[in-house]
Amino acid sequence: MNIRLEYVLFGFGILFCLAGVGYLAAEYVQNLSEAGKLVSLLLTVAMFAFLSKYFEGIGW
Amino acid sequence: MATKRRNLYLYLTLICFLAIIGIFIVDGYMGIYDTIYVTTGEWEHKIESDAWRDNDPHWSSGMTRGEKAFVRYEVDNRQFSRYEADIEVSVWQMQAKVKDVLAQHMALGAFSKGQIEWEIDSAELIPPDATPEQEFNYTLKIKRGEIERNIILYINPVPYPVIKTVPAPPR
Numbered sequence: 592m593n594i595r596l597e598y599v600l601f602g603f604g605i606l607f608c609l610a611g612v613g614y615l616a617a618e619y620v621q622n623l624s625e626a627g628k629l630v631s632l633l634l635t636v637a638m639f640a641f642l643s644k645y646f647e648g649i650g651w
Numbered sequence: 652m653a654t655k656r657r658n659l660y661l662y663l664t665l666i667c668f669l670a671i672i673g674i675f676i677v678d679g680y681m682g683i684y685d686t687i688y689v690t691t692g693e694w695e696h697k698i699e700s701d702a703w704r705d706n707d708p709h710w711s712s713g714m715t716r717g718e719k720a721f722v723r724y725e726v727d728n729r730q731f732s733r734y735e736a737d738i739e740v741s742v743w744q745m746q747a748k749v750k751d752v753l754a755q756h757m758a759l760g761a762f763s764k765g766q767i768e769w770e771i772d773s774a775e776l777i778p779p780d781a782t783p784e785q786e787f788n789y790t791l792k793i794k795r796g797e798i799e800r801n802i803i804l805y806i807n808p809v810p811y812p813v814i815k816t817v818p819a820p821p822r
Binding site for chain 1: 653656657660663664668670671675678682700701
């Protein structure tokens with residue numbers, strides 16, 4: 592098992608990025624209006640759908 | 652053609668992500684937010700702006716008779732424009748005004764905070780003929796322009812009333 596150090600660092604970077612975005616989302620989601628929450632939910636679903644299509648396209 | 656299509660999905664993902672961030676900034680962060688801090692005894696209650704969103708009127712704070720409540724009202728202007736409002740604070744009981752506490756004009760610049768402090772003395776609210784065992788409820792009304800915040804103030808009797816000892820008469 593030979594994992595390159597770069598990939599480990601990338602993994603940490605992505606993890607910290609997700610943690611940061613998650614923290615901010617948890618902090619400000621309370622202040623969102625009902626319409627804002629709904630649109631955010633729809634955009635999140637669309638974002639994951641497009642991301643899935645992208646990964647499908649590159650052969651994952 | 653396939654690469655173009657693939658990249659299109661990636662761009663759409665990025666657009667969705669940026670749109671979510673945009674909604675969080677515009678809808679979640681920006682606006683006028685007020686926080687009320689009520690200190691009674693050694694306890695500080697913090698009532699944040701989102702507490703009023705569910706229209707729950709049961710925000711309350713209690714104090715023992717003879718004590719004072721120290722209130723701090725903080726307004727956070729998270730807008731690009733200046734914000735001005737008249738702040739009126741009063742104490743009510745049974746839909747009748749008991750006392751005007753303060754009336755003040757507040758002007759805040761863009762992305763700045765302002766605060767007003769006052770105190771409420773329970774001795775000034777309780778009627779003079781009240782018995783020591785009686786407890787009282789009052790509503791503290793904080794009016795900022797069109798917006799009204801109500802906090803119920805419980806004034807509890809002293810838990811162990813001072814017993815006055817009468818010296819025995821000399822024999």
